[in-house]
Amino acid sequence: MYNPTVYALLTSWDWRPEVIFVLGAAAIFYLNGWLKLRRRGNARLASGWRLASYFAGLFVLAISLMSFVDILGGLLFLMHMIQHLLVLSLAPILLLLGEPFPMLTWGIPGGKRLAERLFARRGVGRQLLQKLPVGGVLLLSVGFLWGWHDPDAYNAALRIGWLHDLQHLTFFLPGMLFWWKVTGAAPRLHGRSPLFPRLALLLLMAVANMIPAVGISLASEPIYTYYLDMPRVAGIDVMTDQVIGGVIMWVPGTMMYMVALLILIFRAFQQNEKAKGGVDNRRYLVGAQAA
Amino acid sequence: MSRIGRLSLGLAALTFILLLAVQPVRAHITGTPHLVNAPAGNYLVTVWTAPNPVRTDDFHVIVGVTRPEDPSLILGETVMVTAVPANGRHPAVTAQATHEQSDNKFFYEAYLEVEEEGLYEVAVTVGAATVGEQNGVTFTIAVEAARWQWQRWLFWSGLLLVAGWLAWRNLPHQLNPAAARRPKRQHQVANG
Numbered sequence: 001m002y003n004p005t006v007y008a009l010l011t012s013w014d015w016r017p018e019v020i021f022v023l024g025a026a027a028i029f030y031l032n033g034w035l036k037l038r039r040r041g042n043a044r045l046a047s048g049w050r051l052a053s054y055f056a057g058l059f060v061l062a063i064s065l066m067s068f069v070d071i072l073g074g075l076l077f078l079m080h081m082i083q084h085l086l087v088l089s090l091a092p093i094l095l096l097l098g099e100p101f102p103m104l105t106w107g108i109p110g111g112k113r114l115a116e117r118l119f120a121r122r123g124v125g126r127q128l129l130q131k132l133p134v135g136g137v138l139l140l141s142v143g144f145l146w147g148w149h150d151p152d153a154y155n156a157a158l159r160i161g162w163l164h165d166l167q168h169l170t171f172f173l174p175g176m177l178f179w180w181k182v183t184g185a186a187p188r189l190h191g192r193s194p195l196f197p198r199l200a201l202l203l204l205m206a207v208a209n210m211i212p213a214v215g216i217s218l219a220s221e222p223i224y225t226y227y228l229d230m231p232r233v234a235g236i237d238v239m240t241d242q243v244i245g246g247v248i249m250w251v252p253g254t255m256m257y258m259v260a261l262l263i264l265i266f267r268a269f270q271q272n273e274k275a276k277g278g279v280d281n282r283r284y285l286v287g288a289q290a291a
Numbered sequence: 292m293s294r295i296g297r298l299s300l301g302l303a304a305l306t307f308i309l310l311l312a313v314q315p316v317r318a319h320i321t322g323t324p325h326l327v328n329a330p331a332g333n334y335l336v337t338v339w340t341a342p343n344p345v346r347t348d349d350f351h352v353i354v355g356v357t358r359p360e361d362p363s364l365i366l367g368e369t370v371m372v373t374a375v376p377a378n379g380r381h382p383a384v385t386a387q388a389t390h391e392q393s394d395n396k397f398f399y400e401a402y403l404e405v406e407e408e409g410l411y412e413v414a415v416t417v418g419a420a421t422v423g424e425q426n427g428v429t430f431t432i433a434v435e436a437a438r439w440q441w442q443r444w445l446f447w448s449g450l451l452l453v454a455g456w457l458a459w460r461n462l463p464h465q466l467n468p469a470a471a472r473r474p475k476r477q478h479q480v481a482n483g
Contacts, residue, residue: 004366008396021450071395074321075364109457229327231337231355232362233397 005234012068019065023058030054030100033107045102054098060091065168074158075233077224077245085248088145088171089256092179101186119187129189134197137181140174142208149212155226178205182260195268199261206257210250217246321353321395325413325430328357332426334368334417335359340432348437350374350403353395354388356417364397366390370417372401377410377431388415408436 030051037046063069064086073080105115118125147153148167157167182198184190222228222238232238322341329336337355345351352372356365370388386401393400405411411434416427 008366008390012394012396014394017446072397074395075397229324229337231328231335231357231364231397233364235361235363237362 009068009072012071014066014071016066019062023062026100026104027055027058029107029111030098030103031107033103033105033111036106037102045099050098050103052098053094054100054103057091057094057096057098060086060094061172064091072233075227075230076236077227077238077241078236078248080158081245081248081253083168084171085253085256087168088175089179089253092172092175093183093256093260096176096179096183096185099186119189125187126189129187132177134181134201137174137177138201138204138208141178141205144170144174145208146212149216151223151225154224158224158226182264195264198264202257202261202264206254206261209253209257213246213250213253215246217243217250219246321398322351325432326415326428329428330359331415331417331428333358334365334426335362336415336417336428338413338415338428338430340413344435345432346435346437347405347408349440350405350434352388352401352403352413352415353393354399354401354415354417355397356399366397368399368417369419370399370401370415372403373414373416374403374405374411374434375414376405376407377412381406405434408434410434 034046034051064083069079069083069086073083101115105111108114115125117123120126148157148170153167157164178201179185181190181194181201184194184198216223219242222242224242227238227241232241236244322339323343324337324339326336326338329338335357337357339353341351341353342349354370354372356368356370357363358365367390371385372388373383373385375383384403384405386403388399388401390396390399392402410431412429412431414427414429418426
C-alpha cells in the first residue's frame with residue numbers, strides 16, 4: 001500500500017559526485033587487486049567473504065552519506081546518530097575485515113612501489129603506525145567523538161556543509177585507525193602482544209561512548225537547538241527525538257565495542273586451547289562430514 | 292620527478308578536484324534559512340534558499356510545510372514561489388515548488404531563473420487562498436549575477452583527465468609505446 005511518508009523517505013537521495021567518485025575508485029581498485037591476488041593463487045587472502053565484507057562497507061558508507069540517512073539527519077537527531085554509528089563503527093569494521101591494504105596495494109597502479117616505499121624499514125607509514133600508541137588512538141577517537149557532540153560544534157556542523165563533511169571525515173578516519181588496531185588488519189604493525197591493549201581499548205571506548213550518550217538520553221531540555229527551528233518528521237517531537245537518538249548512541253553504539261570485546265576474548269581462549277594441544281574442533285567437523 | 296613524487300602530486304590534485312565538488316554551504320539539503328514556521332493561512336512555512344549567494348541562473352527556493360496543530364511535515368500540497376524584482380524592470384517569475392525537484396522529498400523545491408541581479412521579493416503560497424485570508428509569506432533576497440562555474444568544469448575535466456591517464460597506462464603495450472618501454476619488475480607480495 002502506498003504510504004507517502006515511506007515513499008518520501010526511500011526516494012530522498014543526494015547523489016554527491018565526490019562521494020560516488022571516491023567510493024567507485026575504492027571499489028574498482030579493490031576488485032582489481034582482489035582479482036590479481038586470486039590469479040596468483042592467493043585465494044585464501046582474496047576470499048569471497050572478504051570481497052563481500054569490503055563491498056558491504058562501501059555500501060554502508062554510500063547509504064550513510066547519500067541516502068535518507070544523511071538527508072533526514074538534518075531534521076532528526078536520531079537519524080544523525082544512526083549515521084554516526086555507520087560512519088564511526090560499522091563501515092570501518094566491514095571495510096577492514098575485507099583486508100583492504102593488500103588488495104589496494106595490488107589494485108592501484110603504482111601501489112606496490114608506493115607501499116614498498118612507505119612500509120620499508122624506515123618508511124614514513126611504518127614509522128607512524130608502529131609508533132602510534134593504543135592510547136593515542138583512543139585519545140583521537142574520544143577527542144573527536146566528544147568534541148563534535150558539543151552543542152556549538154554540532155549545530156555548526158549541521159548549518160555548514162563542509163564542516164559537516166569534516167565531522168564525518170574526523171569520525172571515519174580515527175574510526176578506521178581504531179578498528180585497525182582492534183581487528184588486527186594489514187599492515188600488520190600491531191606489536192607482539194596486542195590482545196590486552198586491544199581489550200582495554202574497546203572497554204575504554206565503550207565507556208567514553210556511553211558518557212555523552214547517557215547525558216543526551218537523560219537531558220531534560222533540547223541540547224541541539226538547531227532542531228528547534230526545523231519542521232518535524234512523522235510527528236516525532238524534539239525531545240522524543242533527542243531521547244531516541246541518545247539511546248541509539250548508548251545501546252547499539254556501545255554494543256559494537258562490547259561484541260568486539262567478546263569476540264576477541266573468545267578467539268584468545270580458542271588460540272590458548274590450541275597452544276595447549278587441546279581439542280581441535282575442525283578435525284571433528286571434518287570427521288563428521290566424512291561420516 | 293620520482294614515481295612517489297608524481298603519485299603524491301596526483302593525489303594532491305585529485306583531493307583538490309574532489310574539494311571543488313563539495314557544496315560549501317548547503318548542509319543537509321536545505322540552505323540559507325529565511326523564514327521559520329511563518330504563518331501562511333492554515334499552514335506554517337519554513338523557507339530556505341540555495342546556494343549562498345543565489346545567482347540569476349542558480350536560484351533555488353526550498354519550502355517545508357506544516358500545520359500549527361501538528362509540527363509534522365505535510366506532503367502533496369500545491370506550493371507556488373514567485374520572485375518579483377524590486378526595480379520593477381522585469382516581470383515576476385513564478386514556479387511551482389515540488390517534491391520531485393528536491394533531494395529531500397519531505398520538502399518542496401522550486402528553481403527560478405531571473406533576468407538580472409538585484410533585490411527580489413519572494414512570495415511563497417501554499418494551497419488555494421480562502422476569502423479574506425493570506426495564504427502566503429514573503430521575504431526579500433539579493434540575487435547576484437550569473438557566474439561561470441569553473442569549479443564544476445574543473446571537477447569533471449579533472450576526473451576525465453585522471454580516467455584518461457589510467458586508461459592510457461593500462462593500454463596494451465602495442466598501442467602504448469611508453470608502456471612498452473617500461474621494464475617489467477618482479478614485486479614481492481605486499482601483504483603487510
